Amino acid sequence: MVSRRQFLSGAAVLATVTVAGCAGKDDGAGGGDGAVSFTYLRPTWGPATYTKDGPFEKALEKQGKADIDVQIIPVIDYDTKVNTILASGDIPDVIWGSGPSSATWKEAQDEGAFLPIDDYLEQYPALREAVPESIWKILKDENGDTYFIPNLIWPQVPFFLCYREDLFEKAGIEPPTTVDEFAPTVAKVKSAFPEQVPFTMGYEWSAKEIATSFGVSMFSWEPSPADPDLLIPWYMKEPEVDMYFWFQDLHKRGLLDPDYGVNKEPNFADDKFKAGKSVMVISHWSSIPDATTQLRSIDKNAKVGVVSPLGELGGNRLVFPVDRGFYVSGTMEDPDGFFRFLNWTLTDGSELRRWGIRDKTFTVSEDGKEPIPDNEREKAFQGPQLEPMGFLGPFSEKLDWDITKLAFEAAKIPDRFDYVKGKFDEYCAQDYPDYRDPTVRSAVEDKKGTQLYEDYLQKVAQSTIINHDVSRDDWRKAVDKWRAAGGDQIIDEINTAQKDKSKPSYIPR
Structure with missing residues (x-):
């Protein structure tokens, strides 16, 4: 029997979306009513190098008949800054947030800050x-x-443990297969390639698949070993604490x-790996085509491999299928115009939204569309300018x-598509959700x-890995005080x- 929390299977799965129109159509969101104007605040997950009024923004505004005043904030700073904005009451017309699962956003929602959208x-x-x-x-x-x-x-969304397969082969190093083998393998890498960082990762969430090898779902509530009907938070789960001290x-x-x-830049580890400055990295599973392309601009023999999940427990830490989203301000002057624009992006504007601009972000041949690798595009059409x-x-x-396969072909590594898809399936064979x-x-x-959290847990949770003076006893005392x-x-309330x-x-069946 499917519980009330389980994802219903009515959604289309793995469907190739049919484009409703082409990017050159001129019947945009404004229709006969002219352009819609709105302010737009959102985080960016990439480098904060966005330049306003770039060619993609202009194409989007022209075809969608919209005038968008966008402001971006790096995701690492977003929550802190946006809380100040919410408190001020001067809310942009469209604003990204965490949604009603966050007490801050639910409170703002209940106080009438945002527009109800059911009619739209x-x-x-x-x-x-x-x-x-x-x-x-x-x-x-x-x-x-x-x-x-x-x-x-x-x-x-598995985060793969990636490695320079070419360098491992050169040094005669075998990739690790268990948690116990990991440190000795990295030690060999460090000895063989002393000029490079042996292993890097960006931030704690990067390690969520490593956590599964310890038998836990990272940053989640799970049943207590002593009472399966009692959910406990992540900082009380001993295997997860073990992982922190392992790191x-x-x-x-x-x-x-x-x-x-x-380094607080969330992409620093990926950038270091792509620049050939590290040998191993934990990275988003879809990053391999871009990483290979960039590495081969430095070393034509570079090859990115993926370590299989470590040990029998290793798998994928499932995520709730909503990663933020956005609200419309309750005081927006033209919400009808905004929703016309949003609808356009999902219909006649789908090609522009999905593919971008022909000969700038994709090409067309007898075989169909093919994305242009990000590093081969003009700077104005690279990811940080589109996101x-x-x-x-x-x-x-x-x-x-199908789209993913095209990315591998564009990166000139079509033979690696089946390999990476196989690794994706390996990681996803065992799932670890948040209960x-x-x-x-x-x-x-x-x-x-x-x-x-800030008073009692933050001092251990955010410093244990790099502060070698933090002990397990410190962690236990912090949890007891909390x-x-x-x-x-x-x-008890949860x-x-x-x-x-x-x-x-959350997987449609």
């Missing part, structure tokens, strides 16, 4: 159909109203990049192997959860509110 979902079926109905249901408030437009992601040992021995925890102008992509596009329902609330957590100050009330504690699944 009925008016524009392409918008409603872009998001599975099961997700729309989760996003409704207690009165049955919807305010939040989710940014959808495929729940399986501390790597760092202590000089096997983990010394820039880890110091800030993104809005909503249908769930059916979130795992499209906590994202809509379940705790009054204590909403009121003082952030402060409790529990006594209100943590136990949060645990478990009382969430009746269904079965393992969730």
Whole structure:
């Protein structure tokens, strides 16, 4: 029997989206009513190098009949800065946020900061159909109203443990197969290639698939070993704490990049690997074509390999299929115009949204469209200039192997597509979800959860890996203080509110 938390299977899966029109069509969002103007605030996951009024922005505005005043904030700084914006009450017309699962955003939503959108979902079926109905249901408030437009992601987003296969072969090093083999392997890499960083990763979330090899779902609530009907948070799970001290040992021995925890740029590890300055990296599974292209501009023999999940437990830490999203301000002057524009991006504007501009971001041949690798594009058409102008992509596009295959062909490594897809399947053979329902609330957590975390847990959770003085006893004491100050009330309220504690699944079957 499918529980109320399980993902319903009505969504289209792995479908190749049919483009409703071409990028040259002129019947944009404004229709006969002229252009819509709106301000737009969003985070960027790449480098904050976006330049306003670039050619892609101009093409989007011309074809979509819109005037968009976009402001971007690096994702690492976004939550802090946007909280100030929310408190000021001077909210942009369209603003990215965490949605109603966050107490901050739910409070703003309840106070009338944002526009209810159910009427627009009925008016524009392409918008409603872009998001599975099961997700729309989760996003409704207690009165049955919807305010939040989710940014959808495929729940399986493995972060591969990548390595320079060519360098491993040169040094006669075999990739590790277990957690116990990992450190000795990295030590061999360090000895063989002393001028390069042996192993790097960007930030803690990068290690979510390593955590599965310890038998846990990183940063999640899971059943207590002592009581399967009691969900406990991640900082109370012993195997996850073990992983932190395992990383501390790597760092202590000089096997983990010394820039880890110091360099706050989330892409620094990927950039270092692509520049040939590191031998191993944890990276998003889809990064391999771009990484190979950039590496081969330095070394024509470069080859990116993927280490299989470490040990029998290794797998994929599933993610809830919503990664932020956006709200429309309750005081926006022309919400109708904005939703016409948004609908256009999902219909006649689909080609521009998905592919960009012909001969700038993709080419067309007898075999169809082919993306131009990012590093081969003019700077004005590279990812950092396109990402800030993104809005909503249908769930059916979130795992499209046909598009992915084209990326491998464009990178001139078509033979590696089946290899990488096979590694993806290996990682996803075992899944580790977060057992906590994202809509379940705790009054204590909403009121003082952030402060409790900062007062008691942050000092160990964010410094254990690079602060070698932090001990397991320090971690236990921090958790005990958190529990006594209100943590136990949060645990009790979450478990009382969430009746269904079965393992969730977000994969359409």
